[in-house]
Amino acid sequence: MIAPGPKLRDIHPPPPPSWWPPAYGWWVLLACVLAAMVVLVWYARRKRRGRLRWKAVRDALGEMRARYPQEGLAWLAGQLSQWLRRAAIQRDAAAASMQGEAWRAFLTAHAPRGADVAPLLSLHDLAYRPAPQFDAEATLHAAEAWLRHVLTERSA
Numbered sequence: 001m002i003a004p005g006p007k008l009r010d011i012h013p014p015p016p017p018s019w020w021p022p023a024y025g026w027w028v029l030l031a032c033v034l035a036a037m038v039v040l041v042w043y044a045r046r047k048r049r050g051r052l053r054w055k056a057v058r059d060a061l062g063e064m065r066a067r068y069p070q071e072g073l074a075w076l077a078g079q080l081s082q083w084l085r086r087a088a089i090q091r092d093a094a095a096a097s098m099q100g101e102a103w104r105a106f107l108t109a110h111a112p113r114g115a116d117v118a119p120l121l122s123l124h125d126l127a128y129r130p131a132p133q134f135d136a137e138a139t140l141h142a143a144e145a146w147l148r149h150v151l152t153e154r155s156a
Contacts, residue, residue, distance in 0.1 A: 074127060
């Protein structure tokens with residue numbers, strides 16, 4: 001007969017792992033989710049700000065279209081010149097002091113592809129003439145295209 005062995009105790013499993021603190025992978029995942037949320041909020045605010053800016057410009061252009069028959073072409077040239085300058089300053093602060101050929105080069109350089117910027121090139125001078133003559137609708141259309149391009153273009 002075989003002698004009985006030593007009395008052994010039953011196997012005890014370790015306690016279940018606690019949920020806190022989480023493993024490193026969970027911390028990395030949390031950081032990625034938070035970073036994605038910050039980027040999404042920033043992007044949404046930026047898009048909203050751009051939409052509001054463009055809406056203000058569109059409203060101003062609509063008001064100019066409605067008022068220029070009563071106010072005159074000199075008034076329209078002055079208003080369009082101001083809006084072009086405001087948008088240009090948002091793109092490049094040096095645009096505030098540009099005059100003459102430098103301003104025309106800036107307008108041409110920042111124009112959308114295939115757009116006719118010729119009506120815009122003489123706006124600054126037309127605002128100071130006593131009775132300017134130009135095609136108001138073509139100029140408004142060119143200004144709208146230029147402003148849309150400058151205010152909504154991604155690379156600022």
